[in-house]
Amino acid sequence: MPYATQQDLIDRFGNAELVQLTDKVNRPASTIDVVPVDRALSDATALIDSYIGKLYRLPLSAVPPILVKYACDIARYYLHGKAAEKDDAVSRGFNEATTWLINVSKGLVALEAEGVTPPQAGGGSVQAVAPNRVFTRDSLRHL
Numbered sequence: 001m002p003y004a005t006q007q008d009l010i011d012r013f014g015n016a017e018l019v020q021l022t023d024k025v026n027r028p029a030s031t032i033d034v035v036p037v038d039r040a041l042s043d044a045t046a047l048i049d050s051y052i053g054k055l056y057r058l059p060l061s062a063v064p065p066i067l068v069k070y071a072c073d074i075a076r077y078y079l080h081g082k083a084a085e086k087d088d089a090v091s092r093g094f095n096e097a098t099t100w101l102i103n104v105s106k107g108l109v110a111l112e113a114e115g116v117t118p119p120q121a122g123g124g125s126v127q128a129v130a131p132n133r134v135f136t137r138d139s140l141r142h143l
Contacts, residue, residue, distance in 0.1 A: 002041040003048060003063050004071035009037065012072050021079040036079060044074035051101035052111065060113045067111070070097035 009018055015032070022036045023029035048071060049058055060067075073093035077084055084090045103109040 001059060002038075002045045002071065003067045004041055004044065004075060006032065006034065006037050006041070008068055008072050009041075009075060012069075013076055017076075018079075037075075040075040040078040041071065043078050044071045047074055047098075048101060051105040054105050055107060056111060056113050060111075062113065064112050066100075070100060073097045 018032045018037065019029045022033035023031050024033065048067060074097050077090050077094035080090050100109060104111060
């Protein structure tokens with residue numbers, strides 16, 4: 001199940017943008033083609049899962065609002081494809097989302113979701129084990 005819906009994309013970026021990005025049949029573009037929208041949303045979900053799956057059980061029981069936002073940003077970037085310019089809002093949104101996902105996978109950012117508890121660092125004791133001594137008083141006595 002995708003983290004965002006077509007309606008989420010419309011609410012965030014407007015109906016007109018989705019019509020322009022998806023309607024390749026009608027001139028002028030007049031309707032949203034659901035196929036590329038669904039593909040972009042599924043691809044965005046797969047990307048998100050590849051990062052958060054390291055620390056959280058999938059599928060998530062509840063989707064945090066931040067994932068909806070980033071799923072929309074990623075799907076929008078996928079819908080723009082090669083038309084997305086390097087420093088425009090679409091690319092910045094995608095880059096922000098992937099940076100955040102990297103931080104989640106490293107455990108630097110936590111989601112409000114059920115997940116695998118990352119191992120705690122430190123707190124243990126150090127134990128050293130060494131072999132028996134080669135040179136002792138008894139072995140050196142005859143030299």
